[in-house]
Amino acid sequence: MGKCINCGNEYTTISKFLGICRDCILSDFKGVESLIRKAHQISREAFNLPPSPPQEKGGISCNYCFNKCQIGKGEVGYCGVRENEDGKKISPPPKQGFFSWYYDALPTNCVGDWVCPGGTGAGFPRYAYAQTAEYGYKNLAVFYHGCTFNCLFCQNWHFREDLKMKMPDSSAELSLAVDNKTSCVCYFGGDPSPQLLHSLHTSRLALAQKDKKILRFCWETNGTMNSRFLEEILDVALESGGCVKFDLKTFHPSLNIALCGRSNDQTKINFELAAGWIKKRKDPPLVVASTLLVPGYIDRNEVYLIAKFIASLDPEIPYSLLGFFPHFYFRDMPPTSRRHAEECKEAAAEAGLKRVRIGNIHLLGRDY
Numbered sequence: 001m002g003k004c005i006n007c008g009n010e011y012t013t014i015s016k017f018l019g020i021c022r023d024c025i026l027s028d029f030k031g032v033e034s035l036i037r038k039a040h041q042i043s044r045e046a047f048n049l050p051p052s053p054p055q056e057k058g059g060i061s062c063n064y065c066f067n068k069c070q071i072g073k074g075e076v077g078y079c080g081v082r083e084n085e086d087g088k089k090i091s092p093p094p095k096q097g098f099f100s101w102y103y104d105a106l107p108t109n110c111v112g113d114w115v116c117p118g119g120t121g122a123g124f125p126r127y128a129y130a131q132t133a134e135y136g137y138k139n140l141a142v143f144y145h146g147c148t149f150n151c152l153f154c155q156n157w158h159f160r161e162d163l164k165m166k167m168p169d170s171s172a173e174l175s176l177a178v179d180n181k182t183s184c185v186c187y188f189g190g191d192p193s194p195q196l197l198h199s200l201h202t203s204r205l206a207l208a209q210k211d212k213k214i215l216r217f218c219w220e221t222n223g224t225m226n227s228r229f230l231e232e233i234l235d236v237a238l239e240s241g242g243c244v245k246f247d248l249k250t251f252h253p254s255l256n257i258a259l260c261g262r263s264n265d266q267t268k269i270n271f272e273l274a275a276g277w278i279k280k281r282k283d284p285p286l287v288v289a290s291t292l293l294v295p296g297y298i299d300r301n302e303v304y305l306i307a308k309f310i311a312s313l314d315p316e317i318p319y320s321l322l323g324f325f326p327h328f329y330f331r332d333m334p335p336t337s338r339r340h341a342e343e344c345k346e347a348a349a350e351a352g353l354k355r356v357r358i359g360n361i362h363l364l365g366r367d368y
């Protein structure tokens with residue numbers, strides 16, 4: 001049972017580590033902001049990550065994402081990926097990256113699999129090998145270490161440990177993992193934003209080797225990248241039959257700062273930009289959205305507002321609601337309950353979205 005330091009309320013759906021309830025974050029952000037910043041600082045110290053994006057005078061500027069770090073000599077950016085080694089340039093260079101990869105048999109448990117060529121045969125025969133799911137083919141899953149946010153409930157938090165090793169691998173090596181049975185590549189993480197140029201190099205190399213076979217490229221992201229790079233990945237996803245999957249964590253910027261350490265302003269700007277590309281290819285959908293249903297924080301109201309925002313751009317954008325499982329600094333929280341997920345699904349439909357589904361149903365738990 002967590003207790004809110006600000007209002008004194010106690011619930012199982014208040015994080016003990018954050019110690020602030022949703023109501024206080026939304027109604028008294030100025031009053032609780034310093035406590036929120038402190039919690040994030042503590043969570044990052046454990047992994048030698050800077051508490052906020054460095055702004056060192058005379059440092060080297062990084063423009064890969066909205067954090068716009070100015071990295072001093074020997075320092076590392078907020079993401080933990082990009083660093084100023086010698087005072088002259090940022091490493092790793094774009095063709096090198098920090099990542100791990102594996103194959104997943106199709107159809108796979110992917111945020112887009114319920115609407116994409118690999119999971120449904122959408123776009124057959126141009127973008128899919130089969131009219132239904134692509135049995136017999138596989139997805140190359142590329143997990144980038146490092147992230148531009150600091151979600152306290154991170155479902156993949158182990159990358160922070162991997163990042164400490166700083167062992168880069170090249171785009172060329174990764175592109176060789178695309179074999180005859182690979183029909184899609186998914187770049188995710190952490191977040192791919194700090195390493196988007198690496199993913200673009202890899203995609204171009206793999207395309208050059210593919211010899212007219214079907215090969216889709218998809219990205220799963222929190223949407224915080226430099227908008228110029230977003231346009232480049234949209235272009236590759238569009239041409240290849242892939243998609244860009246946006247993880248819309250919150251609607252309110254204050255809640256985003258509380259849960260993820262940073263605001264969601266750039267995510268919204270980039271999502272609007274991506275939605276402007278949808279008409280270039282309606283089927284299979286180019287843009288997909290999802291939200292993790294964090295108990296106590298991402299409730300029916302928050303989902304309604306996120307869904308309203310999505311529907312204002314295009315009500316046909318597919319939207320997945322994902323079950324949360326206790327991890328990382330939110331490990332004392334309960335898993336998303338079935339009732340919570342159903343309520344949020346209803347809210348998203350009320351907000352005007354036409355294609356909504358609950359993903360990760362196997363993770364759903366009892367009522368709070």
Ligand code: SF4
Pocket residue numbers: 053062063064065066067068069076077078079080081082147148193194
């Ligand atoms: S990618 Fe973003 S977080 Fe990482 S160093 Fe560059 S600006 Fe900073």
Ligand code: SF4
Pocket residue numbers: 108110111112113116117118119139184185186216217218242243
């Ligand atoms: S990576 Fe893309 S094409 Fe492959 S299963 Fe996921 S959404 Fe579908």
Ligand SMILES: [Zn+2]
Pocket residue numbers: 004005006007008009020021022023024025
């Ligand atoms: Zn409170």
